[in-house]
Amino acid sequence: MANGSRMAAWEFFGSELKRHRENAGITQVELGARVFVSGGYIGQFEQAIRKPQLDVAQRIDEVLQTDGFFERTWRQLINDKRYADYFGPVVELERLATKICEYAPTVVPGLLQTAAYAEAVTIAANPFVTNAYVEEKVMARLERADILKDATRPEYWAILHENVLRIPVGGPEAMAEQLEHIAHLMRERTVWLTVIPYAVGAHASMIGDLRLMEFEDAPPVAYTETSFSGTLLDDPAVVKRAQRAYDLLRGTALSPEASLALIESAAEDFRRCASTT
Template sequence: MGKENGTGGMNQPKLGWEFFGAELRRHREAAGLTQQELGERVFVSGTYIGQFETAVRKPQLDVAQRIDVELRTDGFFERVCRELVNRSPYARYFAAVAELETSATSVYEYDPLFVPGLLQTEAYARAVFLANQPLAPEGEIAENVRMRLERARILHGAKKPFVWAVLDEAAIRRRVGGAETMAEQLRHILELATDRHVVAQVLPFSAGAPALQGMTKFMAFTDAPPVAYVEGPGTGNLLDDPATVAQCELAYDLVRAAALSPEASLALIESVAEEHANEQTA
C-alpha cells in the first residue's frame, strides 16, 4: 500500500477521529436529531452514527459529505475527514482498512495472486512492492515494507484477531522474490498456523474457477457490523452495505469450501516450501 502524504492545514493535536465524533454529536444534538434520524437522512443506520460519535468506526468520505448537507455545516465534516485520511501513511483507499484491522476480532481473506499482507515476510513484501513499483526510490520501497510489517504486529498483540486466509495454489507456487524468499515465506505461514488464531487453506488448481475473482477481505468486530474490502490495481473499496457484505461472504464461503482442509493445506504448503528450498540449492 503506497504512502500518502498529508495536505497540511488543520494540524492541531486535538484533531482526530475522537474530535470528529465529538463535533458530530454536538452538531447533531444542536439540530435536534437523534442518531437514528440522522442515520436515515445520510443512508446509514443510527448505530453507525453512534459508532462515528465514539470513534469506533470511521465514516467514508461520501457519508461525511452527506452529514454536512443534513447538518448544514458548510463542508466541515468533509474537510476533517479528508485531513484525517491524508494523515495516514497508507494509500487513501486503504487507510480506513488499516485502522479497522487493529480493532477487528476476526479477519478473513482470499487472494488469488499473493500471500495476504498480514502473513508476508519482509523479503516477500519487498519483492511484491518492487514488482508493483519498479521505478520507486529505495526509501519509498523500504517504507512500504516497514508499514506492511507494522500491520502484521496485530497477530502477536494481546488482542490479536482470529485470521483465516485462503491462498490460491498459484500464490504458493509462484516464485515471488526467488526460491529462497518463497521457501522462507511458506515456512513463515506454517509457523503462524501453529497459533490457533491463524488458519490457512489452499485453493488448489483442481478446484476450477473460484467464486471470488480478486483479493477480498472481511473483518468482524465485537461492537460493529462486519465490513468487506475488495482491491484492484491501484484502487480498493471498503463495503459496509449489509446486503453487499453478505453476498461477498457467501462467495468467500464457497471458496473456503472448495479449498483443501486446513490439515491438507499445511501439508501442501510444507511440500511446496521444500520444492522451493531444493530449487534454491540445486
C-alpha cells in the same frame, strides 16, 4: 502521520462532532436517525472508537450545517499516503473487524507478508521508485499485521490458491521464509488457513482478491481488488453473494492439516533451492 498523532486527530474529529451536536441541541440518537446510523455509532464516533464512512461525514455536515467541515476533516485524516486512495478506508476497517476472511489467488495477503516478501512485491510493481518509498510501503504493510498480535485480534481466515505457494517472489530464500512464517501462524492458531490445489481446476471464484469483514455492531462488508483498483462493497445483497462465493471456495480447498503439509513441503523445496544457490 504517526499512529499517535492520527489517533489524536480522530479524537479531535469526535470532540468537534460532540460540540456541534450539543450546540444544535440534538441527542446522539436523534443525530444517528438523521444520518442513518444508530445513536451508539454517534457515541463511538465522538469517542474516536469508530471512524465514520465518508458518506456519513457528509450527512453529518448537512444535518449540523457545518459547511463541509467534517467531510474535509475526514478526507485529511483518511488520506494516509502509504496506501492507495481506494485502500485507506479498508485499513481503517481492518482495525475494527471481529472477523476477516480473505481469498488470495496469486500473492500472499498483506496481513501475512514478511518484510522480504513485501519488499519484493513492492519493487516488482514499482521498479523505478526510491529505497525510501519501498521502505515506507513495507513498514506500512508490517504495521497492518500488528492487529494479528493483539489480544483482541480478529478471527482471521484465509484461502490461498496453490499459485501463491509456487511463485518465487523475492527468490527461494524469501519464499522459504514467507511460507515458514505462514506455517508458524497456523501452528500457533493465529490464523485459519487452507489451500486450493492445482488439481481442483476451475473453482468458484476465479477472480481477483476477495476480502470479507465482520464487525461487532455493524453490517459486514466485502472488498475486491485488481491490479490497479479496489472496491469496498456494503450493499447487503452484494455482500451476501461474496459470502456465498467464499463458502464455495472453502468447499474446494484442502483441509487445514493437508494445507499445512503442502505449505511446509513447498517451504522445504524453496529452502533446498536456496542452499544450493
